[in-house]
Amino acid sequence: DIQMTQSPSSLSASVGDRVTITCRASQSISSFLNWFQQKPGKAPKLLIYGVFSLQSGVPSRFSGSGSGTDFTLTISSLQPEDFATYYCQQSYSIPRTFGQGTKVEIK
Amino acid sequence: QVQLQESGPGLMKPSGTLSLTCAVSGGSISSSNWWSWVRQPPGKGLEWIGEIYHSGSTNYNPSLKSRVTISVDKSKNQFSLRLSSVTAADTAVYYCARGVVVVVAATPHYYFDYWGQGTLVTVSS
Numbered sequence: 468d469i470q471m472t473q474s475p476s477s478l479s480a481s482v483g484d485r486v487t488i489t490c491r492a493s494q495s496i497s498s499f500l501n502w503f504q505q506k507p508g509k510a511p512k513l514l515i516y517g518v519f520s521l522q523s524g525v526p527s528r529f530s531g532s533g534s535g536t537d538f539t540l541t542i543s544s545l546q547p548e549d550f551a552t553y554y555c556q557q558s559y560s561i562p563r564t565f566g567q568g569t570k571v572e573i574k
Numbered sequence: 575q576v577q578l579q580e581s582g583p584g585l586m587k588p589s590g591t592l593s594l595t596c597a598v599s600g601g602s603i604s605s606s607n608w609w610s611w612v613r614q615p616p617g618k619g620l621e622w623i624g625e626i627y628h629s630g631s632t633n634y635n636p637s638l639k640s641r642v643t644i645s646v647d648k649s650k651n652q653f654s655l656r657l658s659s660v661t662a663a664d665t666a667v668y669y670c671a672r673g674v675v676v677v678v679a680a681t682p683h684y685y686f687d688y689w690g691q692g693t694l695v696t697v698s699s
Contacts, residue, residue, distance in 0.1 A: 468636070501685045503620075510669055510689035511620065516676070517683040554620055558684040562635040563610075563622040 473566035479574040486542040490555035499559035576601040578690035592657040596670030604628040608673035613666040667692040
């Protein structure tokens with residue numbers, strides 16, 4: 468199985484801050500990396516697929532980068548509705564695996 | 575707008591078989607998509623269980639493969655999960671999700687675009 472490791476596990480930030488979350492794969496996954504946002508009691512919501520392709524309706528303050536084993540999700544200016552948990556997920560191979568999540572909290 | 579809705583018992587006893595159904599509306603289960611189950615233990619991360627194509631082709635997580643069966647009922651536009659010999663460790667919110675493949679720059683990318691709301695299954699004696 469490909470292990471996905473996110474860092475940090477949690478972070479505190481203020482509205483307007485630039486936030487960066489890192490995801491590392493245990494082996495190369497090329498560009499087969501997706502990002503999800505999950506709010507308490509809700510299903511995950513797709514933000515980005517294929518490393519940097521923004522899902523329809525997702526604000527442009529979200530962006531992704533990386534390739535191979537190291538990937539990044541960036542929120543350019545954190546908004547109140549962005550406080551949530553973020554997960555990366557690889558679609559390179561079966562089983563499809565997720566990172567352990569990064570919780571973004573209000574400072 | 576595609577919608578997915580999970581249904582099934584919320585409480586079950588250890589050693590039993592968990593059975594959940596995901597009803598798909600706003601789209602056909604026979605479309606060119608995969609249909610997945612993902613679970614999330616309380617306060618923890620996401621675990622992919624497995625997926626099925628309308629043809630009946632399946633992929634399972636090796637960690638659960640010996641206990642999992644996913645099936646599709648095209649006449650009812652739904653798919654189902656069976657997980658046998660459950661223990662407290664199987665307590666989780668179970669989500670169904672649609673897996674799509676899109677081609678970007680000649681490369682096929684797979685992602686989950688629609689999810690059900692999730693259903694909590696508690697395993698307890």
